[in-house]
Amino acid sequence: xxxxxxxxxxxxxxxxxxxxxxxxxxxxxxxxxxxxxxxxxxxxxxxxxxxxxxxxxxxxxxxxxxxxxxxxxxxxxxxxxxxxxxxxxxxxxxxxxxxxxxxxxxxxxxxxxxxxxxxxxxxxxxxxxxxxxxxxxxxxxxxxxxxxxxxxxxxxxxxxxxxxxxxxxxxxxxxxxxxxxxxxxxxxxxxxxxxxxxxxxxxxxxxxxxxxxxxxxxxxxxxxxxxxxxxxxxxxxxxxxxxxxxxxxxxxxxxxxxxxxxxxxxxxxxxxxxxxxxxxxxxxxxxxxxxxxxxxxxxxxxxxxxxxxxxxxxxxxxxxxxxxxxxxxxxxxxxxxxxxxxxxxxxxxxxxxxxxxxxxxxxxxxxxxxxxxxxxxxxxxxxxxx
Amino acid sequence: xxxxxxxxxxxxxxxxxxxxxxxxxxxxxxxxxxxxxxxxxxxxxxxxxxxxxxxxxxxxxxxxxxxx
Numbered sequence: 001x002x003x004x005x006x007x008x009x010x011x012x013x014x015x016x017x018x019x020x021x022x023x024x025x026x027x028x029x030x031x032x033x034x035x036x037x038x039x040x041x042x043x044x045x046x047x048x049x050x051x052x053x054x055x056x057x058x059x060x061x062x063x064x065x066x067x068x069x070x071x072x073x074x075x076x077x078x079x080x081x082x083x084x085x086x087x088x089x090x091x092x093x094x095x096x097x098x099x100x101x102x103x104x105x106x107x108x109x110x111x112x113x114x115x116x117x118x119x120x121x122x123x124x125x126x127x128x129x130x131x132x133x134x135x136x137x138x139x140x141x142x143x144x145x146x147x148x149x150x151x152x153x154x155x156x157x158x159x160x161x162x163x164x165x166x167x168x169x170x171x172x173x174x175x176x177x178x179x180x181x182x183x184x185x186x187x188x189x190x191x192x193x194x195x196x197x198x199x200x201x202x203x204x205x206x207x208x209x210x211x212x213x214x215x216x217x218x219x220x221x222x223x224x225x226x227x228x229x230x231x232x233x234x235x236x237x238x239x240x241x242x243x244x245x246x247x248x249x250x251x252x253x254x255x256x257x258x259x260x261x262x263x264x265x266x267x268x269x270x271x272x273x274x275x276x277x278x279x280x281x282x283x284x285x286x287x288x289x290x291x292x293x294x295x296x297x298x299x300x301x302x303x304x305x306x307x308x309x310x311x312x313x314x315x316x317x318x319x320x321x322x323x324x325x326x327x328x329x330x331x332x333x334x335x336x337x338x339x340x341x342x343x344x345x346x347x348x349x350x351x352x353x354x355x356x357x358x359x360x361x362x363x364x365x366x367x368x369x370x371x372x373x374x375x376x377x378x379x380x381x382x383x384x385x386x
Numbered sequence: 387x388x389x390x391x392x393x394x395x396x397x398x399x400x401x402x403x404x405x406x407x408x409x410x411x412x413x414x415x416x417x418x419x420x421x422x423x424x425x426x427x428x429x430x431x432x433x434x435x436x437x438x439x440x441x442x443x444x445x446x447x448x449x450x451x452x453x454x
Binding site: 120121122124125128134135136138139140141142144145148149150152153156197198199200201202203247248249250254 | 392434
């Protein structure tokens with residue numbers, strides 16, 4: 001396997017955009033990415049598209065060539081990857097494997113979701129398809145409900161509190177307020193976070209990520225060719241994708257995500273690193289409890305300590321392990337299929353020193369953790385300065 | 387069929403098919419043989435570790451009620 005680099009990144013802002021459809025968003029991010037790398041559509045040897053539910057949200061299938069051809073990419077493999085909220089993380093993992101193994105040199109990976117054209121109950125119904133529709137779905141479980149049940153159990157076993165959850169929301173909103181591309185650039189207080197409208201006990205609106213439109217793209221190349229395109233290549237040190245049961249009731253312990261632990265172990269081993277080497281991370285905070293469990297499963301803290309660690313401010317921009325400097329899914333937004341690649345863009349932006357107001361000083365090695373469903377897919381990527 | 391509540395939540399924001407039921411409680415129940423199953427709760431709200439028994443089954447969904 002040969003070393004691989006991210007040579008270009010591109011994102012649309014995240015938000016609710018009545019004037020832009022799925023294709024327009026994907027094309028915008030992809031073109032920004034190619035421009036960022038100084039590459040042309042003709043140089044792209046394969047197009048990997050991460051998208052969760054375009055067919056349900058938009059009534060359009062066959063999305064990868066639909067997007068690729070409209071920006072002048074034809075005659076190459078163009079394929080959509082679906083792995084719920086880890087759709088573009090999965091696309092990134094497979095693109096990385098293709099470049100690392102020498103199948104292709106330049107691969108464009110784009111993630112996109114267009115969600116705001118549907119009303120909330122329909123959005124909830126589409127998102128619930130990422131769970132087990134024959135069991136928990138039939139019983140009326142929403143996605144927030146699955147994570148609410150995870151939170152109840154985590155609180156029961158480890159003494160995690162509503163304040164712990166709220167601390168994650170407050171921190172991510174503060175970070176997102178510094179991110180010009182974030183969906184909700186709004187600082188919130190602990191009092192506001194605790195008084196949110198209930199969605200599914202114990203989660204309120206302030207514990208839930210946003211329903212957003214948006215797209216993100218990265219261009220991958222073998223490290224040895226990166227210099228042809230950029231003087232700021234970001235090296236991919238490891239990518240690991242793992243899987244587990246889709247249904248929550250099939251997992252032995254719902255306070256931990258087996259797929260996250262196994263992906264993290266594999267990624268650390270591949271990169272030859274330990275948790276202590278990770279200077280910052282973008283983790284999948286689809287719900288506040290998910291960030292707390294992520295930092296535990298990634299080994300940043302002992303099991304059960306994620307909430308206490310968050311409330312103590314250790315994960316804020318000036319903390320010992322900054323998490324979600326971008327604002328995370330909570331504030332940056334969560335266009336489901338775009339999230340995995342957007343996380344890679346945000347880690348790369350930090351390593352390149354281009355993160356503006358939210359730039360971290362310790363920015364040489366960063367991790368991205370992208371979760372699908374209630375933990376049935378996980379992709380952990382570790383990036384470093386080249 | 388009876389068991390113990392492993393975890394639960396009361397849902398206030400629902401998918402289209404369940405909007406009429408809001409608010410409603412669902413739970414993952416650990417059955418006596420150790421299997422876990424997701425179902426609805428009827429009647430009084432339940433908490434983790436509460437004993438429950440199957441009240442009925444509708445459309446393949448088990449409905450549990452708090453056991454005395």
